[in-house]
Amino acid sequence: EQFHFREITGKTKIFGVTGFPLKVSASPHFFNTVFDIEKTDAVYIPFPADSIHSLIRLAEEIRISGVSVTVPYKESVLPFLFCKSDLVQSIGACNTIVSSADGWMGYNTDAQGFTDSLLEFSGRKDLRGKRVTIVGAGGVSRAVAAEVYRLKGKALILNRTAVRARDVALPYKFAWASLDNKGIEMMEKYADIIIQTTSVGMEPLPDADPIEFYHFTGKELVMDLIYKPAKTRCLVRAEASGCRILNGYDMLIRQARYQYTYFMGKEFPPSLISRVKLQE
Numbered sequence: 001e002q003f004h005f006r007e008i009t010g011k012t013k014i015f016g017v018t019g020f021p022l023k024v025s026a027s028p029h030f031f032n033t034v035f036d037i038e039k040t041d042a043v044y045i046p047f048p049a050d051s052i053h054s055l056i057r058l059a060e061e062i063r064i065s066g067v068s069v070t071v072p073y074k075e076s077v078l079p080f081l082f083c084k085s086d087l088v089q090s091i092g093a094c095n096t097i098v099s100s101a102d103g104w105m106g107y108n109t110d111a112q113g114f115t116d117s118l119l120e121f122s123g124r125k126d127l128r129g130k131r132v133t134i135v136g137a138g139g140v141s142r143a144v145a146a147e148v149y150r151l152k153g154k155a156l157i158l159n160r161t162a163v164r165a166r167d168v169a170l171p172y173k174f175a176w177a178s179l180d181n182k183g184i185e186m187m188e189k190y191a192d193i194i195i196q197t198t199s200v201g202m203e204p205l206p207d208a209d210p211i212e213f214y215h216f217t218g219k220e221l222v223m224d225l226i227y228k229p230a231k232t233r234c235l236v237r238a239e240a241s242g243c244r245i246l247n248g249y250d251m252l253i254r255q256a257r258y259q260y261t262y263f264m265g266k267e268f269p270p271s272l273i274s275r276v277k278l279q280e
């Protein structure tokens with residue numbers, strides 16, 4: 001691959017990604033490639049920060065235009081926002097902040113990317129009449145549950161720790177259960193779409209399947225939000241049973257394109273959709 005030197009001046013817009021510990025992130029490659037192709041006078045830099053407060057201070061001092069906010073700051077960034085999108089408001093988590101004259105605007109492109117990915121995968125406009133199992137009850141699960149509710153689906157939240165499943169389910173009157181035999185049995189009534197949101201099976205963790213005792217009928221649509229490995233044990237098993245499957249890459253790249261839109265104030269160039277990938 002060719003190396004391009006891009007001149008950086010006082011006018012160059014600065015964007016970046018923050019988190020702690022900041023994992024080697026695919027987003028700098030994504031944004032810098034787009035800036036390069038589009039000849040945009042902007043750079044995208046990883047900013048590890050040991051508190052969201054110190055990141056915000058730095059961002060204001062050096063006039064950062066926009067930041068992708070990753071784990072563990074998606075909730076703690078909320079008090080620093082001047083304005084929250086409806087999704088940020090309803091989910092209580094923000095992964096994209098954009099500087100404005102009044103202060104920071106906060107968006108949740110994880111939810112937008114997830115929803116687009118799910119709707120295209122299922123070939124639907126909403127989830128009316130659909131029964132969905134959501135595996136996991138962490139931050140990702142909360143965003144997924146909020147979107148399934150907004151799309152008018154009915155869901156079962158399954159989690160190793162049952163009380164956390166209840167906390168996710170309660171605001172939407174969804175069903176909830178622990179990931180034991182009874183929970184797995186309940187899945188049979190919520191098996192149109194299965195969405196795996198836990199970190200179980202994610203590299204470099206050991207290969208594992210959080211719903212290993214569930215028998216796929218082959219009719220379920222199965223989405224695992226993990227993208228490394230490209231096929232988790234759960235997806236391999238689902239596919240072998242005849243299910244249609246989708247991993248988390250599609251959601252990830254869609255959320256990055258939405259971030260581009262908020263950062264630049266214009267649509268992601270359609271001609272770049274097939275050209276610019278996320279890579280580490």
Ligand code: ATR
Pocket residue numbers: 135136137138139140141159160161164197198199200210
């Ligand atoms: P995220 O923001 O990625 O959702 P999180 O808030 O740490 O991260 O949530 C991690 C999810 O993975 C939780 O649902 C967690 O289950 P618990 O609430 O019981 O901790 C789930 N998880 C992690 N390791 C797991 C394991 N070994 N078996 C089953 N579930 C696991």
